[in-house]
Amino acid sequence: MTDRDRIVVIGGGHNGLVCAAFLARAGREVIVLEAAAQVGGAAVTREFTKGFRASGCAHLSYLLDAGIARDLKLASHGLKWARTGLKTVALASAGDHLVLDGGKLESGTLSESDRAALAAYHAQMLRFARVLAKQHNRQPPRLGGGGRSDFMGAAKLGLDIRLLGRDSMREFLRIAGINIYDVLEEKFESPLLQGALALDAVLGANLGPRSNNSILALLHRLSGQSNGNNGFSLPEGGMGAIGEAMAAAARAAGATIRTGSPVARITLEGDVVSGVELENGEKIAARTVVSNADPARTLLSLLGARHLETGFVHRVRHIRMKGMAAKLHLALDALPAFARLPAELAGERLLISPDLVYLEHAFDHAKYGQCSPEPALEITIPSVHDKTLAPAGKHVLSAIVQYAPHDPRASGDGPRRELLEHTLGVLERHAPGLRRQIVGSELLLPADIERVFRITGGHWHHGELALDQMMMVRPVPGAAQYAMPVTGLFLCGAGCHPGGGVMGAAGRNAANAVLATERAA
Amino acid sequence: MSIKDEMNRKEHFRKAVWETPFHPRTSALNSVNEWHRWKDYTTADVFFDTALEYAAIRNACAVFDLTPMTKHLITGPDALAFLNRLVTRDVAKIKPGRVGYCVWCDDNGQVIDDGTVFHLREGVFRLCSQERQLDWLSRSAHGFDVKIVEDTHEVAALALQGPTSCAVLKAIGCAGAEMMKPFDIRYFPFAGSELMVSRTGFTGDLGYELWIDPPRALELWDALFDKGENHGIRPMGTHALEVARIEAGFIAAQVDFHCANQAIMLDRSRSPFELDLGRLVDFSKPNFNGRRALLEEKKKGSRFRFVRLDVEGNKPARSAYIYDKDKNVVGTVTSAEWSPSAKANIAYASMHMPWGRPDDELWAEIYYQRELKWSRVMARCRVVEGVFWDPPRRRATPAADF
Numbered sequence A: 001m002t003d004r005d006r007i008v009v010i011g012g013g014h015n016g017l018v019c020a021a022f023l024a025r026a027g028r029e030v031i032v033l034e035a036a037a038q039v040g041g042a043a044v045t046r047e048f049t050k051g052f053r054a055s056g057c058a059h060l061s062y063l064l065d066a067g068i069a070r071d072l073k074l075a076s077h078g079l080k081w082a083r084t085g086l087k088t089v090a091l092a093s094a095g096d097h098l099v100l101d102g103g104k105l106e107s108g109t110l111s112e113s114d115r116a117a118l119a120a121y122h123a124q125m126l127r128f129a130r131v132l133a134k135q136h137n138r139q140p141p142r143l144g145g146g147g148r149s150d151f152m153g154a155a156k157l158g159l160d161i162r163l164l165g166r167d168s169m170r171e172f173l174r175i176a177g178i179n180i181y182d183v184l185e186e187k188f189e190s191p192l193l194q195g196a197l198a199l200d201a202v203l204g205a206n207l208g209p210r211s212n213n214s215i216l217a218l219l220h221r222l223s224g225q226s227n228g229n230n231g232f233s234l235p236e237g238g239m240g241a242i243g244e245a246m247a248a249a250a251r252a253a254g255a256t257i258r259t260g261s262p263v264a265r266i267t268l269e270g271d272v273v274s275g276v277e278l279e280n281g282e283k284i285a286a287r288t289v290v291s292n293a294d295p296a297r298t299l300l301s302l303l304g305a306r307h308l309e310t311g312f313v314h315r316v317r318h319i320r321m322k323g324m325a326a327k328l329h330l331a332l333d334a335l336p337a338f339a340r341l342p343a344e345l346a347g348e349r350l351l352i353s354p355d356l357v358y359l360e361h362a363f364d365h366a367k368y369g370q371c372s373p374e375p376a377l378e379i380t381i382p383s384v385h386d387k388t389l390a391p392a393g394k395h396v397l398s399a400i401v402q403y404a405p406h407d408p409r410a411s412g413d414g415p416r417r418e419l420l421e422h423t424l425g426v427l428e429r430h431a432p433g434l435r436r437q438i439v440g441s442e443l444l445l446p447a448d449i450e451r452v453f454r455i456t457g458g459h460w461h462h463g464e465l466a467l468d469q470m471m472m473v474r475p476v477p478g479a480a481q482y483a484m485p486v487t488g489l490f491l492c493g494a495g496c497h498p499g500g501g502v503m504g505a506a507g508r509n510a511a512n513a514v515l516a517t518e519r520a521a
Numbered sequence B: 001m002s003i004k005d006e007m008n009r010k011e012h013f014r015k016a017v018w019e020t021p022f023h024p025r026t027s028a029l030n031s032v033n034e035w036h037r038w039k040d041y042t043t044a045d046v047f048f049d050t051a052l053e054y055a056a057i058r059n060a061c062a063v064f065d066l067t068p069m070t071k072h073l074i075t076g077p078d079a080l081a082f083l084n085r086l087v088t089r090d091v092a093k094i095k096p097g098r099v100g101y102c103v104w105c106d107d108n109g110q111v112i113d114d115g116t117v118f119h120l121r122e123g124v125f126r127l128c129s130q131e132r133q134l135d136w137l138s139r140s141a142h143g144f145d146v147k148i149v150e151d152t153h154e155v156a157a158l159a160l161q162g163p164t165s166c167a168v169l170k171a172i173g174c175a176g177a178e179m180m181k182p183f184d185i186r187y188f189p190f191a192g193s194e195l196m197v198s199r200t201g202f203t204g205d206l207g208y209e210l211w212i213d214p215p216r217a218l219e220l221w222d223a224l225f226d227k228g229e230n231h232g233i234r235p236m237g238t239h240a241l242e243v244a245r246i247e248a249g250f251i252a253a254q255v256d257f258h259c260a261n262q263a264i265m266l267d268r269s270r271s272p273f274e275l276d277l278g279r280l281v282d283f284s285k286p287n288f289n290g291r292r293a294l295l296e297e298k299k300k301g302s303r304f305r306f307v308r309l310d311v312e313g314n315k316p317a318r319s320a321y322i323y324d325k326d327k328n329v330v331g332t333v334t335s336a337e338w339s340p341s342a343k344a345n346i347a348y349a350s351m352h353m354p355w356g357r358p359d360d361e362l363w364a365e366i367y368y369q370r371e372l373k374w375s376r377v378m379a380r381c382r383v384v385e386g387v388f389w390d391p392p393r394r395r396a397t398p399a400a401d402f
Helices: A014-025 A066-071 A112-135 A148-162 A166-175 A180-187 A191-202 A214-226 A240-252 A295-307 A310-317 A356-367 A414-430 A446-453 A505-520 B003-008 B023-029 B050-059 B079-086 B134-140 B165-171 B214-231 B238-248 B291-300
Strands: A007-010 A030-033 A045-049 A052-055 A081-083 A088-090 A098-101 A104-107 A256-258 A263-269 A272-278 A283-285 A288-291 A325-332 A349-352 A376-380 A395-402 A438-444 A489-491 B034-038 B041-046 B061-065 B070-075 B098-105 B111-121 B124-129 B147-150 B156-161 B185-190 B193-198 B207-212 B233-235 B304-311 B321-323 B329-339 B344-352 B362-370 B373-384
Touching: A007 A014, A007 A272, A014 A030, A014 A240, A014 A288, A014 A505, A045 A240, A045 A325, A045 A438, A052 A325, A052 A395, A052 A438, A066 A505, A088 A191, A098 A191, A104 A112, A112 A148, A112 A166, A112 A191, A112 A214, A148 A166, A180 A191, A180 A214, A180 A356, A191 A214, A191 A349, A191 A356, A191 A376, A240 A256, A263 A295, A272 A288, A288 A505, A295 A310, A295 A489, A310 B134, A325 A414, A325 A446, A349 A414, A356 A376, A356 A395, A376 A414, A395 A414, A414 A438, A438 A446, A489 A505, B023 B214, B041 B238, B050 B061, B050 B233, B050 B238, B061 B214, B061 B238, B070 B079, B070 B134, B079 B124, B079 B134, B111 B185, B134 B147, B156 B165, B156 B214, B165 B207, B165 B214, B185 B214, B193 B214, B207 B214, B214 B233, B238 B329, B238 B344, B304 B329, B304 B362, B329 B362, B344 B373
Parallel strands: A007 A030, A007 A288, A030 A256, A088 A349, A288 A489, B061 B233
Antiparallel strands: A045 A052, A088 A098, A098 A104, A263 A272, A272 A283, A325 A395, A325 A438, A349 A376, A376 A395, B034 B041, B061 B156, B070 B124, B070 B147, B098 B111, B111 B124, B156 B207, B185 B193, B193 B207, B304 B344, B304 B373, B321 B329, B321 B362, B329 B344, B362 B373
C-alpha cells in the first residue's frame, strides 16, 4: 500500500466516523482528521458549566440507523441507553398538559374526534415516513443518467410510493410538498395538540408551520421510528456517547483518528485529488478524500470554486442552509417544577408550542432578524435519567429554541441576551421558580453553531430538507451520488442524501460509493 | 449626452434604441435609410447597395460600425485564471498585445457564446462577445479576485476591412501599422487621445478594428474618409459583412448555433466539437467550464457535425434541410449565401452524425419564389474542406498597400 492508496476523511462527525469505520472494515487505510478536540461533530457532549455537561448540538437520538448500530457493534463499543422511547408532553400554561405516546393520548383532555384523528394521523405519517426510510440506505438515482442502476433507483422509489395503496398514495402526493399548518387545521380541533404536532415539523428548520415542505421535514424526523430504533432516546453520557462509540468502532476496524487537526485545503494534481493540507501546513497524500464537512465548506472553501465549473458552483452557493434554531443549556441546582406536571414526567420530551399561530409568530420575528419574543421549545432534562451529566441532585436542561434569527439585525451580544431573556421568560411561565435554580447557562445562536460545529450557516442538516434539496437533488443536482465532480473527492455528511439527524446513513452510503468507484476504476 | 450619463441619470429607458457615436456620419451616408436593431443600437443594414459594399471589402476597403458589440473589461490579480476557467482554450498563450478567438461553455460542454479575448496590457483583458454575458461572467467570478465591467458603451469601435485598409491606416498616422501581424494589438496617438488598433475582423481579409474614446469617434471617422477617398473607402452595412463572414468561415451565435444558456430543448445547443471548433479546446488545462463533459464527448462521440457545403446552382440554400440519397433528413443549413469571390453557392450546415463525411451524397431542398410562385429544387451538395475565401493577404506581414 502506498501513500496514494490512503483515504482521508475530513471531519470526525458521526457520518465521517461511520464512513471511516466501513472503509476501514473493507481493508482501506483510513485517517480521520477532526478539527475539534473531540469527535462526534453534532453528536457531542460538552461541559458548559463546571460540573454540568449537555449534548452540545443534537440532544435526542431518534434517527440512528439500527443496521449501522448493529453492524458497527456500537453497544459493544460502549453505547448504552439511559432511556429509550421518551413520551411527548405538550405543556399548557393553564396546566392541562397532553401526554402523548406516539398516536396514543396517555393523559390530558382531547375531544373524541381528536383522539381518533390522532391515532389515524400518527399511523399514516409513520407509513409515509417509511417510504423515506426505505430510501435512506440507497444511493439516489442520477437524473438523466440513463444507466440501469439509475433507472432501477427511480423505479424503486416510484414503487415504494405506489405500494402505499391507492388512497394513501394520493394523500402522500397531496401533502408531501405542502405545509403542516394546513394539514393540522384539517384534522384536529385542539390548538395545543396542533401546536405540539407542528413543532416536530419545523424543529431545526428554516420553516414556519405555514411554510411549504414542513410535511417533508416532519416525515424525515419520523423516518427513524420506522427504521428499527427506539423512538426518542437518550444515550448514557449524552449524544457524545454515540460519537465516541462510532469512533471506537472505526479505530477497532483499523482507522486512525486525529483530533485537533483542522484541514485547510484539499489539494489537487491536475483535476484529481492528491490529498489534504492541514492548517499547520502538514500535507497528507491521499488518492481519495471523503468530506464530512458541509457541501459549501467542502467545495467552496476547502477545494475552491476555481477547481469546479460555474454552473455547479452556482448551485452549491445557493443551497438553502440558514439555521434558525438556537440551543439552550441550563445548569440547575434542582429539578424544575413544571406547573401541574407530575415530577416523574419532567424527564420526558417537553414541548412548549401552545398553538399554530404562536409558532408562526415566533417564526415571523426571526425571519425578519429579530428574536422571537415567545419562542417555541423542545425541552429535555436528561439528568433525570443519566447521572453522569450533573452533580448529584442537580440537573441539566437542554432545549432547542425555535426560532433564533439567522441574521440578527442587532449586532454584538445583544441578540443572545435578548433571546435568552425571552426563553427564560417562557420557561418561567411554565415552571415558576426556574430562574432561581439556574447556576449556569449557555445559549448557542446559529452563528455559534456555525463557529463551534463548523457548519456553514449553522443549519443542523447541512442544508434545508425540502423537496428541492432531497434525495436525487441533495446537495445539488448532479452531485447526489456522493462523488463530487473532481475525481477522488466524496461527500459523506448530512448535506448528502438522506440528510441530517444523527443517523449515519450518509456516511455508510458514501463508503459504499467510494468502494464502488474503486471497483469501477 | 453619452449613454453612460443617460444610464446614470436613469433616463436611458426613454429611448429604446440608442445611436452609436458614429451616427451623425452613418445616418448622413445611409442613402437608403435601412436600419435594424443590434443589441439596442440602431445599425445600418446597407448604405447604398450590398454588392458595392461587398466589392469594397474585397477590392478596396469598407468601414463597419461595431460599437454595439458587447465588451467587457476584465482586470484583477486572477483575471488570467478566471478567463482560463471560463473559456476552453489556454488564455496564457495569448500574450499582452495579442488577441485570441475563443468559445465558452456551460457545465455540459455546450457553447454559450463565442468571442475574442484581447490581452490589452499585462493582466488587463477585454472580452468581446456576441451576446450579453455579464450575468454568466459574474457567476463565474465567484472565488476569483477579478473585476468585470461591461464597457460596451464606453468604447467606440470601427472595423476597417479590405486590401487597402493598411494604406488608409498609415495615411491617418498609424506609422508602422503594416508590421502588425494578424491578432496583434498596437496603440497609436490620435487627436490627443489614444487609438487602439487590432489586426482582427470578421471578413477573412486584410483588415483592422479600431477602438477609441467615444468623444473622438467622429474625428476618427472623418480622418478615415478623408485619407481613404483615394483608396476606395466606403461604409458597409451588415448585409455585406454577412456575405464576407460566411466566405471567411466565421460562425455567428444565434445563427449557426443556439446559445446554450438560452436553449430549452436538450438537443438545440452545440459543443465546440459540433461547431468544428475542437482546435479551441485545450484539455491540458486542469479545469475549465465544460471540460468533463467534453472529455466524455471525445470518448463517446459527438451528436452533430458542422460542415461547409458547396451547393449546386445559384440559389442560396437558406434554412434548407439536407437529405441523404434515400430522402432522409440528415442536417439543416444554418447560413447560406452566393459567394461572389468564390463564385460558388456556399452554405454551413449542422449535420446529424455520421453525416457530412467528404463523400456523402447530400441534397439541399431549396425553396424560392418567382412572381409569387414557389418552386423547389433539390441541389446536390459537396462537403468542402477549409474555408471558401482565404487570400494570402489575410495573413501577409508586412501588409501590402495594394
